[in-house]
Amino acid sequence: MxxxxxxxxxxxxxxxxQGGYTQTVNDYLNAYLGANKEGYLQPLADMTxxxxxxGLQPSARIDDRFYIRLNLTAMGSMPMTSQKxxxxxxxxxxxxxxxxxAPTIVGERKPVSVQGANNFTYVFPSGxxxxxxxxxxxxxxxxxxxxxxxSLRMLPYDFGGDFGKLQILGLSFRxxxxxxxxxxxxxxxxxGYAYNQSDIGKYIALQSHYAYVQAxxxxxxxxxxxxxxxxxxxxxxxxxxxxxxxxxxxxANLKTKQPFLGGIxxxxxxxxxxxxxxxxxxxxxxxxxxxxxxxISPKKTKS
Numbered sequence: 164m165x166x167x168x169x170x171x172x173x174x175x176x177x178x179x180x181q182g183g184y185t186q187t188v189n190d191y192l193n194a195y196l197g198a199n200k201e202g203y204l205q206p207l208a209d210m211t212x213x214x215x216x217x218g219l220q221p222s223a224r225i226d227d228r229f230y231i232r233l234n235l236t237a238m239g240s241m242p243m244t245s246q247k248x249x250x251x252x253x254x255x256x257x258x259x260x261x262x263x264x265a266p267t268i269v270g271e272r273k274p275v276s277v278q279g280a281n282n283f284t285y286v287f288p289s290g291x292x293x294x295x296x297x298x299x300x301x302x303x304x305x306x307x308x309x310x311x312x313x314s315l316r317m318l319p320y321d322f323g324g325d326f327g328k329l330q331i332l333g334l335s336f337r338x339x340x341x342x343x344x345x346x347x348x349x350x351x352x353x354x355g356y357a358y359n360q361s362d363i364g365k366y367i368a369l370q371s372h373y374a375y376v377q378a379x380x381x382x383x384x385x386x387x388x389x390x391x392x393x394x395x396x397x398x399x400x401x402x403x404x405x406x407x408x409x410x411x412x413x414x415a416n417l418k419t420k421q422p423f424l425g426g427i428x429x430x431x432x433x434x435x436x437x438x439x440x441x442x443x444x445x446x447x448x449x450x451x452x453x454x455x456x457x458x459i460s461p462k463k464t465k466s
Contacts, residue, residue, distance in 0.1 A: 208398035218451030223386030234455030310339035371396030391425035
């Protein structure tokens with residue numbers, strides 16, 4: 164019986180990498196081997212990609228002085244009701260073929276069964292009742308050069324064992340387009356782009372692109388803002404099953420089915436210290452929090 168369901172998935176994977184449970188990560192992914200596997204795993208793809216594209220904006224305003232900002236960004240996503248089930252279809256040799264609503268990997272821990280010919284029963288596996296995905300990455304931002312900033316996220320770590328290496332790489336930039344036509348306005352208008360490439364152990368490889376517009380109001384110490392954009396991404400899941408004592412590989416090649424991602428956020432600058440938080444969506448619901456430091460060049464004095 165698969166008993167761990169209240170942990171975030173990434174926390175679950177890390178615990179397994181450290182030997183906290185007898186089941187392997189593979190056991191939590193290989194519920195399906197055939198056509199149903201994509202629908203079962205799709206919410207995991209959408210939640211992870213949307214989570215990576217959250218918390219990219221450490222502030223509303225891009226300062227006009229050179230600065231370096233180092234943040235720890237905690238991010239996560241929460242499944243919506245529509246992501247907890249999918250339409251699953253029985254596979255041969257079971258007959259007659261039937262399609263029913265079954266749990267996804269984030270769905271309820273209740274299997275669904277249907278009756279077929281000759282009193283055979285087909286069982287669709289349960290989900291794990293996952294409430295959220297949570298993780299954190301360091302983010303280095305350099306900005307203040309002609310209204311532009313560039314950010315880097317990087318987190319390489321080898322957990323070894325069943326899990327393998329966690330490698331997170333994210334590159335993004337923002338540019339203040341409001342500087343060209345909103346010079347006297349309190350409104351800030353930025354455009355941005357982010358690229359993510361990550362290997363989550365030996366099981367998941369993802370790439371994503373996200374282009375967005377950010378608008379808000381803010382001064383040197385505080386600001387509020389909203390953003391909206393379009394995201395694409397691939398999410399390849401690899402696992403295996405045993406057949407006649409031989410391990411057989413299975414791959415599910417997924418793409419995000421939730422292209423729109425928007426949200427609201429706020430930030431506070433207290434001297435060197437930076438704080439920020441925000442929420443996004445609509446599907447899945449995402450959120451982030453940041454804590455860090457900003458080092459900014461002194462103001463130029465008029466001679």
